[in-house]
């Protein structure tokens with residue numbers, strides 16, 4: 001085969017050629033995983049590859065901008081999503097950037113010999129080098145194997161198995177994720193994801209520009225209240241979370257042994273994406289307005305926004321001769337910032353941003369919306385829902401008034417009934433007591449609704465009040481099962497007989 005393939009080549013030069021090819025190939029496929037003092041990575045050098053080949057560290061640019069960065073990605077991720085970025089907020093505008101370890105052992109990015117960014121801050125003893133390992137961690141170590149700096153302690157927007165999310169209390173360090181500004185700009189965006197410990201457990205919390213935006217609910221037995229997809233159903237979705245809590249640190253790490261490309265990404269829209277299963281674990285959509293289910297934090301809503309008002313992505317445009325709204329080219333603004341502005345500005349009709357996903361273009365005022373944008377760009381239109389707010393508030397008012405009136409009448413009716421019943425009950429009780437005594441014989445006849453006995457007297461309440469001197473204490477005989485017992489003097493019209501009678505006052 002060699003002779004046939006080699007043709008006119010002599011065997012020795014073929015062997016040398018083959019060796020060189022092999023060497024080139026292996027160094028390409030399984031490049032070095034370590035750089036030492038003076039070592040350099042630039043746009044044209046081979047990237048670092050972890051010993052098992054799982055992760056790659058190198059130079060990259062993002063489409064739609066000419067910004068360049070250094071970062072880490074899964075070697076076999078077709079989208080090469082960056083699990084860590086060395087210089088998210090200090091990109092280079094050309095390809096002059098160099099990742100290196102200087103003579104003092106500091107890991108840094110330089111351009112034309114000038115330091116652009118110090119990545120590590122600690123200085124070790126003697127020789128140092130930095131290695132990309134198979135968990136995706138880039139570790140700077142000195143001769144004593146002391147870890148001077150590691151990328152897992154400085155997360156960007158991605159959490160990998162084995163990375164911590166939480167707090168090191170002794171070091172005063174937080175492990176949290178920060179979203180990118182947009183898919184094309186790796187700079188710190190509007191959202192951060194933290195682990196917030198509580199007594200026995202804790203929860204994931206997403207902040208938007210420093211304010212609570214969403215929470216997962218407490219971690220209970222490998223599940224979160226507001227992450228229904230998490231660990232639901234099939235084994236393929238299964239993650240194991242370990243929560244470590246002691247006096248020095250409180251954090252979670254996760255483990256997903258059966259996954260291809262396991263990672264959580266906090267995306268520019270404030271969602272936690274499970275890359276292994278291509279789904280959102282966090283809020284299903286933006287949290288805004290009256291949304292408070294699924295962990296979304298309640299936010300103040302301007303009066304002009306109805307319950308069902310939503311933003312919809314449409315390929316339309318606004319026309320009109322009045323004010324076309326604002327254009328804020330602040331490239332630190334993300335889509336969610338523009339959404340926030342539009343939602344809270346009652347004249348806003350819709351918005352979009354620059355092709356790199358930053359800045360705000362806001363339409364407001366007296367404009368008309370048309371479908372079919374010849375430029376084929378997507379804009380976010382605020383669509384009014386059928387809400388009970390605004391146009392139907394009077395219906396609610398009528399219902400409330402009707403219910404109040406009904407309650408009032410019902411209350412009055414009941415009050416009168418009870419009052420009447422009370423009085424009747426009192427009279428009946430007195431009557432019963434009087435007729436049950438020895439002095440009155442024809443009780444049965446009365447109780448059976450028969451004729452009134454000749455000896456029977458029925459006393460009015462007023463006469464009893466008079467007889468007992470308004471149920472005075474000196475007339476009180478004691479306390480019976482039905483209430484206090486009084487004696488009284490009753491004036492009798494017929495005859496001179498004075499009757500003393502005890503009866504109960506209830």
Ligand SMILES: *[C@@H]1O[C@H](CO)[C@@H](O)[C@H](O)[C@H]1NC(C)=O
Nearest residue numbers: 040041042043044045046098
């Ligand atoms: C980039 O680094 C490689 C070594 O990794 C070196 O050969 C090359 O000259 C460097 N390129 C530039 C433009 O510095």
Ligand SMILES: *[C@@H]1O[C@H](CO)[C@@H](O)[C@H](O)[C@H]1NC(C)=O
Nearest residue numbers: 063064065066067093355356
């Ligand atoms: C990127 O650089 C190229 C060549 O210099 C230029 O034509 C292009 O407009 C740049 N793109 C952006 C988004 O700046």
Ligand SMILES: *[C@@H]1O[C@H](CO)[C@@H](O)[C@H](O)[C@H]1NC(C)=O
Nearest residue numbers: 065185329331354355356358
């Ligand atoms: C995004 O685009 C706008 C407008 O084209 C530009 O001013 C801004 O510098 C760009 N930002 C980035 C990070 O490329």
Ligand SMILES: *[C@@H]1O[C@H](CO)[C@@H](O)[C@H](O)[C@H]1NC(C)=O
Nearest residue numbers: 104106108115116117118121
């Ligand atoms: C990097 O660190 C060195 C000291 O180690 C300091 O002199 C220099 O100003 C720093 N550079 C940047 C860009 O922070």
Ligand SMILES: *[C@@H]1O[C@H](CO)[C@@H](O)[C@H](O)[C@H]1NC(C)=O
Nearest residue numbers: 052053054055133134135136
């Ligand atoms: C590296 O990748 C291989 C195959 O994809 C996998 O079996 C192994 O667990 C990975 N190692 C680490 C440390 O992630």
Ligand SMILES: *[C@@H]1O[C@H](CO)[C@@H](O)[C@H](O)[C@H]1NC(C)=O
Nearest residue numbers: 034036127128129142143145
């Ligand atoms: C990296 O540094 C460590 C500690 O100094 C040393 O043991 C190891 O051999 C070095 N690796 C390389 C590839 O230089």
Ligand SMILES: *[C@@H]1O[C@H](CO)[C@@H](O)[C@H](O)[C@H]1NC(C)=O
Nearest residue numbers: 164168169170171172248249
């Ligand atoms: C927390 O910080 C302390 C002090 O820097 C360090 O000794 C400890 O290893 C850290 N814990 C973790 C889990 O990184």
Ligand SMILES: *[C@@H]1O[C@H](CO)[C@@H](O)[C@H](O)[C@H]1NC(C)=O
Nearest residue numbers: 167172173174175194195196
């Ligand atoms: C870490 O997070 C805690 C709680 O979220 C906060 O109080 C603290 O200020 C943060 N520390 C740092 C250094 O960011």
Ligand SMILES: *[C@@H]1O[C@H](CO)[C@@H](O)[C@H](O)[C@H]1NC(C)=O
Nearest residue numbers: 238239240241255256257258
């Ligand atoms: C999760 O933990 C359980 C018990 O420790 C173990 O049986 C299971 O294999 C783990 N699953 C994964 C994906 O690591």
Ligand SMILES: *[C@@H]1O[C@H](CO)[C@@H](O)[C@H](O)[C@H]1NC(C)=O
Nearest residue numbers: 325326345346347348362364
């Ligand atoms: C609402 O937006 C319009 C157009 O951008 C602007 O003129 C107005 O000041 C904004 N109102 C508030 C309250 O921000």
Ligand SMILES: *[C@@H]1O[C@H](CO)[C@@H](O)[C@H](O)[C@H]1NC(C)=O
Nearest residue numbers: 209329330331332333334337
């Ligand atoms: C741009 O927006 C960011 C984020 O809202 C803000 O902090 C910054 O002050 C703004 N810059 C300017 C020049 O308005």
Ligand SMILES: *[C@@H]1O[C@H](CO)[C@@H](O)[C@H](O)[C@H]1NC(C)=O
Nearest residue numbers: 316317318372373374375376
């Ligand atoms: C299409 O784009 C051009 C240039 O950006 C702009 O002037 C025009 O208004 C756009 N048309 C529509 C319907 O949005």
